[in-house]
Amino acid sequence: MIDARTGRPLTTDRPEAVERYLLAVDRILGSEAGAAEALDQALALDGNFALALAARHMLAKDSNAADADLFKERALLAARAALPWERAHISALFGLLEDPYTNLAATEAYIAANPSDLLVISQLCGYLIFYGGARKLARVLNIMESVDPSLRDDWAWLARLGFAASEAGDQDRGRALVERALRQRPQAPYVIHSYAHVLHDQGEPGESLELLGAWLNEHRSSAEGGAMYGHVQWHLALAEWQLGLTEQAWQRYERYCAPEATRCGPVLTLADCGGFLLREYLRTGTTRPISAAVSALSERFNAMLSHPFIALHLAGIQASAGDIAALEQSKAAITAREPSDQTRLSLRLVDAVSQFARGQYAEAADTLSQISADQRVGVGGSRVERILIDLLETRAVELAA
Structure with missing residues (x-):
């Protein structure tokens, strides 16, 4: 079986496991609920599926789950029988998870050699957004621009490039890119979150209020279990606050976004x-x-x-x-x-x-x-x-x- 984005073979003889893994990656990139469940289904079909184990470790570590180290140990063991590119992916991903600052150069070298590995690329850019310093805007944009041409119509790439372009000062381009992503993957919290950032950059709280309200009405049932749901609600509360709807904004913040309520x-x-x-x-x-x-x-x-x-x-x-x-x-x-x-x-x-x-x-x-x-x-x-x-x-x- 072939990885849909990298175009490379995966070490498993269970096509259903690959389908579940690829679904999980889409859900991870979209900040959608159900990624861990899809990976667990893949691992129930093939308990030695190295990339699925690595992704499951990432999610467990992110949620501070007790079994995170167990998934890591299993992934490293399974990687011994995996293909070289799979081992390189796991090494790059684990390096970012364990010590991103020390492994920045190694990760960028990996991406240069594997420009279609959007999972690692997204993890690196997510780190740089918070810790990349004064030059991060150009750095993140350059990384996103350098991806393999095969990803140029990929919704997950379009949403991230749109976010990066807007952050770097080109809000019109960013908006056009994110709108393309939204047409392809309308249910993804990450995509609508990117759109909310572009609208905030453009100073358009009225549009944000309308867009986010409509999105939540349509996709609430599938989105509310995800880690990004509270943050999407926060962007709507921010738009309400900017428009002077203070009491409405406070009620939304306290119900969905406050530390007591959010799953972020x-x-x-x-x-x-x-x-x-x-x-x-x-x-x-x-x-x-x-x-x-x-x-x-x-x-x-x-x-x-x-x-x-x-x-x-x-x-x-x-x-x-x-x-x-x-x-x-x-x-x-x-x-x-x-x-x-x-x-x-x-x-x-x-x-x-x-x-x-x-x-x-x-x-x-x-x-x-x-x-x-x-x-x-x-x-x-x-x-x-x-x-x-x-x-x-x-x-x-x-x-x-």
Whole structure:
């Protein structure tokens, strides 16, 4: 049997197992529910299917499941009898999962030799979006542009290239690409999520409200079990919030997106929580106590404050609660780390949020004015985060006047 995207043979004599594996890969790339179940079905047919075991390890590790290491051990054992390209795929995928920073060069070399392996390409670009630094926009776009020509009409590639093009500044191209992907795979949360980002980049909350509302009405039953469902709801809540539908936005956020409710991974949950709470605090100036779930989420990331993305969202949560003491503790924790460009940027962000929370608006505006455009890209995440920093700066300037 042949892998549909790479065009290479797979080491299994069970065609049904291959069908289940390829279905699972589509569901992974689409952030759709049922990927793990499809892989389990493939493995029930062929327990030594190396690529299925590797993908199952990835999902188990992502969900912090107890059997993640067992799937890894089984994949490595099965890989001994697999084809060389399958072993290379597993090595690249596991390298990204275990230590992406150390394995960046090796992963890029693997992709150059295997430009149709969209599963590894998507994992690499997902990492770079958060941790790729100031040059990540061009880097991710270049990686997506370098894929094998056979993928040029592949919905999963189109959605990712559209996202990357919009992030890099070409929203019109990004939108056209994502619309092509949506026509091919209308049920995929990843595709509609990419579309939501493009509309946010274009400053079109009204269109986002209409698009996401219609999509959720049509695909809710198949989407709500997936890890991306809460984040799609968050984009709709953000559009509502931008349009002044504040109570509606809050109800949606609390029902689908808050740490108590979402099935998103921890980093995305932190971004959705911190981003929403900080936006509302900037608009109203009203603080509100945080829930036990938000407190637990914050504690989970306290050791990662030296990363600007984490620092921005944790500080947003702390400011929204009026917790000046927590902001001071965050500043102290960052200061205690070994100085670097990253820790200095984290400290500047927390400083600015802390100054704003203290009512020192002119100082906050001045602190933020010292963060360059490249540094704002280096914070990590998407244009959503860069716009959040812009909102903080604009509001500080307004209140300082």
